[in-house]
Structure formats: structure tokens, C-alpha cells
Amino acid sequence: MILPLFFIEQIDLLGRKIISIFSYTRNVLMMIYLSFRSAVFDQAQGLRTVFSVVSAQIYFTGWQGLPLITVLAISSGSIVIIQSSMQLSLLGGADMIGDLLILIILREVAPLLTALIVIARSGTAVASEIGAMKVNKEIDALESMGINPLSYIVFPRLLGGVISVICLAFYFVLIAFLGGYVVTKLILDIPFGFYLNSLANAFESADVFLFFLKNTFSGLIIFIVCSYQGLSVKYSPTEVPQATIKAVVNSIIYVIVFNISVTILFYLNQLLKLGVI
Amino acid sequence: MKKSFSKLEFRNLSFGYDNNDFLKDISIEIPLGQIVSIKGKRGSGKSSIIRIMAGLSLPTKGEYLINDEVVSNYSFDEFLPFRLNIGFSFDYGGLLNNRTIFENLMLPITYHKTFDPINAEKRVMDLLDMFSLTEAAHKRPSDVSGGMRKEACVVRAFLQNPEMLLLDDPTTGMSSESQIILTSLIQEEMRLGVIKHVFIVSEDDHFLDSLAAKDMFIEANKIKVAA
Numbered sequence: 001m002i003l004p005l006f007f008i009e010q011i012d013l014l015g016r017k018i019i020s021i022f023s024y025t026r027n028v029l030m031m032i033y034l035s036f037r038s039a040v041f042d043q044a045q046g047l048r049t050v051f052s053v054v055s056a057q058i059y060f061t062g063w064q065g066l067p068l069i070t071v072l073a074i075s076s077g078s079i080v081i082i083q084s085s086m087q088l089s090l091l092g093g094a095d096m097i098g099d100l101l102i103l104i105i106l107r108e109v110a111p112l113l114t115a116l117i118v119i120a121r122s123g124t125a126v127a128s129e130i131g132a133m134k135v136n137k138e139i140d141a142l143e144s145m146g147i148n149p150l151s152y153i154v155f156p157r158l159l160g161g162v163i164s165v166i167c168l169a170f171y172f173v174l175i176a177f178l179g180g181y182v183v184t185k186l187i188l189d190i191p192f193g194f195y196l197n198s199l200a201n202a203f204e205s206a207d208v209f210l211f212f213l214k215n216t217f218s219g220l221i222i223f224i225v226c227s228y229q230g231l232s233v234k235y236s237p238t239e240v241p242q243a244t245i246k247a248v249v250n251s252i253i254y255v256i257v258f259n260i261s262v263t264i265l266f267y268l269n270q271l272l273k274l275g276v277i
Numbered sequence: 278m279k280k281s282f283s284k285l286e287f288r289n290l291s292f293g294y295d296n297n298d299f300l301k302d303i304s305i306e307i308p309l310g311q312i313v314s315i316k317g318k319r320g321s322g323k324s325s326i327i328r329i330m331a332g333l334s335l336p337t338k339g340e341y342l343i344n345d346e347v348v349s350n351y352s353f354d355e356f357l358p359f360r361l362n363i364g365f366s367f368d369y370g371g372l373l374n375n376r377t378i379f380e381n382l383m384l385p386i387t388y389h390k391t392f393d394p395i396n397a398e399k400r401v402m403d404l405l406d407m408f409s410l411t412e413a414a415h416k417r418p419s420d421v422s423g424g425m426r427k428e429a430c431v432v433r434a435f436l437q438n439p440e441m442l443l444l445d446d447p448t449t450g451m452s453s454e455s456q457i458i459l460t461s462l463i464q465e466e467m468r469l470g471v472i473k474h475v476f477i478v479s480e481d482d483h484f485l486d487s488l489a490a491k492d493m494f495i496e497a498n499k500i501k502v503a504a
Contacts, residue, residue, distance in 0.1 A: 041354065044389050137370035140333050144365040145385035145433075148353050 024250075031150070032224050035158060038151035045147075050156050057160025061122040062167050068121070070179070072113055073172045077180020080104050085188055097190075098198030105176045106207055108263065111214035114169040115222060115255045118161070119248055123226040126157055127247035130230025131240035139231070154227045158220065165219030166212065173211075206266075214262055218255050225251045280358035282309060282441055282474060283344050285330065287500070290339035290349075292325050298337055300325060301498040308493070308502055312463065312475040314485045317495030323478040324368060326500070327443040330476065331365045332356045361389065364434030368446040368478075371430045372418040378429045379405070379414040382436060391437050404432045407462070408455050424450040431459060435466070441474040442466075448481045460487045 039050070084100040130153065133139050139149050181195055229247035233239045271277045285307040292300040300322045307313075307330070315323045328334040329341055332348065341349040343359055372381045382401045386392050392400055405411050408428045413421045418429070427450045434442055442463070448456050466472040476493075479485055492503040 038353070049388070133374075135370075136374065137367050138373050141367065141371040141373065141430075143333055143353070144331055144360070144363070144367075144371075145388070146357055146360045147385070147388055150353075 028224055028228050031154070031228050032158070032220065035150040035154040035224075035227075038148045039155040042148055042151040045151050049152070050159070053152075053156030054160040054163070057122075057157050058164050058167075060125070061118060061161055062164035065117060065121055065164070065168055066171065068117055069114065069168050069172050070175055072117065073110075073175035074179035074183060076109050076113065077101075077105060077176030077178075078183035079180075080109075080176075081180045081184040081190075082187060085184070085190060095194070095198050096202075097195065098200070098202035101177065101180075101199060102202040102204075102207060106173050107210055107214075107266075108259075110169045110172040110176065111211070111218055112256070112259055114165060114172050114215065115218040115259075116252065118165055118168065118219070119222050119226075119251045119255070122161065122164070123222045123247055123251050124244050126161075126223060127226040127230040127244045128240055130227055131233040131243045132237070134231060134233040135235070135237050135240065149231070154224075154231075157227060158223045161223035162216055162219035165222070166215045169211065169215040210262070210266055214259055217258055217262075221254045221258060222251045225254060278358055279362040279440070280344075281362065282359070284342070285309060286342040286345075287329075287336075288340040288342060290329070290336045290341060292322060292329060292334065292336050299498060300495070300500075302339070303498075303500050304339075305500050305502070308491065309474045312467070312477065312488050312490040313493050313502075314488075314490035315476060315478045315493050315495070316480075321495040322498075323495060324445050326495070327365075327445055327476055327478055330441075331363050331443050332360055333365070361437065362440045364437065364439035364442045364472075366431045366434040366444045366447055368449070369427075372426055372433075374418055377415050377417055378410065378421065378425075381418070381429065382433050385433065386436055389437065400436065404435060405429075407458055408432055422450075424452060424455075427451055428455050435462065435472075438471050440472065442472050442476070444475070444477045444479070446479055447477065448479060448484045456481075456484055460484065463488060 039045070080101060081097065085094060085097050088094050088096055088100070130139075133153070139153070142149050142152060177199065181190070181192070184190060226247040229243045229250070233243050268277070287303045287305050287307070290300065290303045291298040299320065315326055317323050325334060329336055329349075332351070336349055339349075340347045348356055348359065372378070373384070376384065379401060382405070383397060386397045386400065387394070391397070402411070402414070405414050408431075410425060410428055410432070413425050413429070418426050421429075427447070431444065431447050431451075434444065447459060451459070463472065463475060467475065475488075475490075477485065477488070477490060494501045494503065
């Protein structure tokens with residue numbers, strides 16, 4: 001009798017967990033909709049107000065994030081080039097280096113690493129800033145003045161965040177390809193023309209679609225989850241670090257799940273096109 | 278855009294935090310057209326009442342009605358015409374920390390374009406001057422004293438010429454000179470008919486007596502209006 005009871009409890013626990021995940025996801029999606037809706041329908045909020053917060057967000061998330069992105073892009077680019085060129089040379093497929101770089105850097109590493117850096121730098125800042133604003137009654141003050149926090153606080157951060165993530169990921173790819181080549185040049189002698197040609201041959205239009213899809217939604221996920229967690233703070237300053245931690249953990253989980261799902265769907269589509277499945 | 282207040286009513290309204298209601302099943306028509314002080318023990322729900330009236334908190338049960346419209350389930354946009362006619366001052370906080378006092382006060386009137394930019398600036402500077410806050414105007418809230426922050430928050434409540442004024446503990450930390458100025462400002466705005474309804478949560482009897490405020494008590498989770 002004890003064993004079935006234990007299983008029932010575990011199933012009950014799992015069910016509750018799944019319901020809470022769906023409920024959280026629904027709330028986050030609802031907040032994306034409401035912040036876009038409020039921004040579109042808020043007739044009082046001028047473009048100038050939105051632009052000032054968006055530009056500040058781009059400066060903080062995009063511009064100030066460049067040094068860290070540069071280091072990671074050069075290191076991951078050079079690692080992939082060195083490792084793959086050595087292995088491919090042994091197998092006689094040195095001209096496939098471009099395919100590997102596009103596959104690994106452009107499609108997978110750049111969106112994921114950029115998202116992780118943005119979560120660590122800006123996601124935490126947004127969650128703690130909004131959380132502190134909630135405790136200090138700044139959000140209530142905005143509401144009392146007839147200013148919708150979703151259009152005034154959340155939407156510009158969302159827009160600025162998405163633009164920043166896309167730009168940072170593009171910068172990551174560029175630096176990984178060029179910086180990685182420069183570092184590799186110190187060890188291996190790969191002609192630049194051959195390298196560029198290999199990259200150009202490997203590049204497909206679908207890569208552009210995949211790049212924008214992954215980075216746009218990663219940006220959306222990061223800034224909406226962090227804003228949501230910031231706004232979930234209720235009374236006390238001690239809730240702010242808890243909300244920030246939750247924002248980081250949830251953003252990472254959602255971004256990874258999204259990236260993996262897109263990758264799986266993309267390759268299933270490729271296999272369908274090839275007639276393998 | 279703004280909507281006037283002709284009737285305010287709580288109908289079977291309850292409110293509390295974490296499933297613990299401290300206002301229970303309240304049905305009352307709130308007196309309008311005068312200065313009303315909301316009194317009660319600490320933690321009895323005085324601030325919560327004016328937060329509900331301002332649309333900043335939602336009742337856990339029951340309804341809040343303005344002009345016989347149930348507004349407690351209104352969205353932000355639906356409640357906005359009423360909100361624009363309410364001036365609200367917080368017991369603490371309530372100023373945006375990344376803006377100066379001047380920018381904080383300019384925000385609502387420039388956002389809603391209540392005045393043209395020159396008149397908006399003049400209105401803000403006049404009120405700041407009245408409360409001797411001119412020197413603090415271009416400082417951030419964290420760089421000025423708590424009393425100055427409180428005064429700035431109270432000043433902001435007057436900016437948009439609201440019909441209803443809701444002040445939560447306005448005199449705490451305020452200098453005695455500023456309290457006198459606040460009293461005369463409320464009386465003057467009431468006399469001119471700009472502000473028509475004032476609700477004050479305060480334990481400062483001297484301040485409330487100077488305004489000849491009518492008392493509204495919270496006792497045993499219910500609201501009673503003094504005869």
C-alpha cells in the first residue's frame with residue numbers, strides 16, 4: 001500500500017509542477033502581449049520617451065557588453081577553427097572548415113553565449129532595478145500618475161534588449177570568424193582566400209532566418225522574464241535578490257529550451273527536405 | 278479625458294494580504310465634497326483604503342464603485358480617466374530615484390501634456406518655491422532629506438489639478454512651515470473649487486484639526502463615518 005501511495009504523491013507533485021510551469025509561461029506570454037499592446041495604444045507616451053529608454057538599454061546591454069563578447073568570440077572562434085582544421089586535414093576535408101564554423105558558431109554558439117552573457121549582465125540588472133522600483137513604490141507612483149509601467153518601463157527594455165541581443169550576436173559571429181582566424185594564423189597556415197571561400201560556400205539563406213529567429217526570441221525571453229520577476233517583488237528589499245536569482249535561472253532554462261527546440265525543428269526540416277524521414 | 282467623481286462606494290469589500298483580510302465585508306458610501314481624515318489603529322488598513330480608492334490595490338472580495346460603475350475590475354486604460362483626476366501622495370518612497378526632484382514633478386504633466394512646456398515648468402517651480410524646495414530641484418531623491426522627499430511627493434499630488442486628493446501620512450518628516458503651507462494650499466484649492474474631495478491618512482491631530490477634517494474610523498475591520 002505504501003508504494004502506490006508514494007507513486008501517487010510523486011505523480012501529484014509532477015502534475016503540480018507542470019501546471020505551475022504552464023501558468024508561469026502563460027503569464028510571461030501575457031506580459032509580452034500586454035506590454036506591446038499598452039505601448040501601441042498609449043497615446044500619451046511619445047516616441048521620444050520610448051527612444052530615450054531604448055537607447056539607454058542598447059548602450060548598457062549592447063555597447064557595454066562588447067568587451068566580454070569580444071573575448072568569448074575570439075576564443076570560441078579560434079578553438080573551433082584550430083580543432084576542426086586539424087581534424088579535417090587528417091580526414092582530407094580541409095575545405096569543410098566553413099561548414100563547421102557556420103554550424104557551430106553562427107547557428108549554435110553565438111546565439112547561446114550571447115544570450116547567457118546578456119542574462120548575466122543585463123537580465124540581472126533589469127530584474128533588480130525593477131524589483132527595487134517596486135519596493136520603493138516607484139511603480140505604484142507611475143500608476144498613480146496615469147503612466148502604465150508596462151509601456152513606460154517594460155516595453156522600452158524589451159525593445160532595447162532585443163535590438164542589443166541581435167547586434168551583439170552579429171558582432172559575436174563577425175569577431176569569432178575574423179578574430180578566430182587571426183589567432184589561428186599564429187599556429188596554422190590557412191590562406192585567407194581559402195578560408196573566406198569556404199565560409200561563403202557554407203553560408204545559406206536559412207542561416208539568416210535561424211540567426212534572427214533565435215536571437216530575437218532569446219532577447220524577448222530574457223527581458224520579459226527578468227521584467228516579470230522584477231515586477232513580482234511585493235513588499236521587501238530582501239525579495240529583490242531572490243527575484244533576480246529566479247530571473248536568471250528561468251531565463252537560462254527558457255533560452256536553452258527555445259534554442260534546442262529551434263535546432264531540432266530546423267534539422268528535422270532539413271532531413272524532411274532530403275527525404276531521409 | 279478626465280472623469281469627475283459624484284459617488285464613491287465600497288460594496289461588500291474585503292482587503293488583506295496573504296489570505297488574511299483586515300478589511301472585511303465593508304459596505305459604505307464614502308462622503309464626498311469635503312476633507313475627510315481616515316483614522317484607525319496602526320495596520321488597520323487606512324493606507325489600503327486610499328490605495329483602493331486610487332486604483333493602486335484591488336479588493337480581495339467585493340466591489341469598488343465610482344459613479345455607480347464597478348471599477349475594481351477595470352483595466353489600467355479603463356480606470357485612467359478617473360486616475361488622471363486623482364492626486365496621490367505616498368507614505369514613503371514614490372519618487373523615481375533616477376530622476377531629479379524637478380524631473381520627477383515634470384514627468385506627469387509632460388507625459389499627459391497637461392500644460393504646455395513653459396507653463397509646466399512654471400507650475401512646478403512655483404510649487405517647489407512655495408515649499409522652499411527650489412534648491413533641491415535639481416538633486417536626486419537620494420541626495421535630499423526624507424522631509425524634502427515627502428514634500429516633493431505631496432507637491433506632485435497637486436500638479437495636475439486633480440479633483441480628488443489622497444494623501445497618505447503627508448506630514449511625517451515635514452517641517453512645521455511646510456505643514457502650514459500644505460494646510461493653506463489645500464484650503465485654497467478647495468475654496469477655488471479645483472480640488473473637491475480630500476482624503477487624508479494621518480495620525481497628526483494638529484494638522485487634521487487645522488483642516489477641520491471630518492473623521493472616518495476603521496474599527497473592528499469596518500469603516501464608520503463620524504456624525
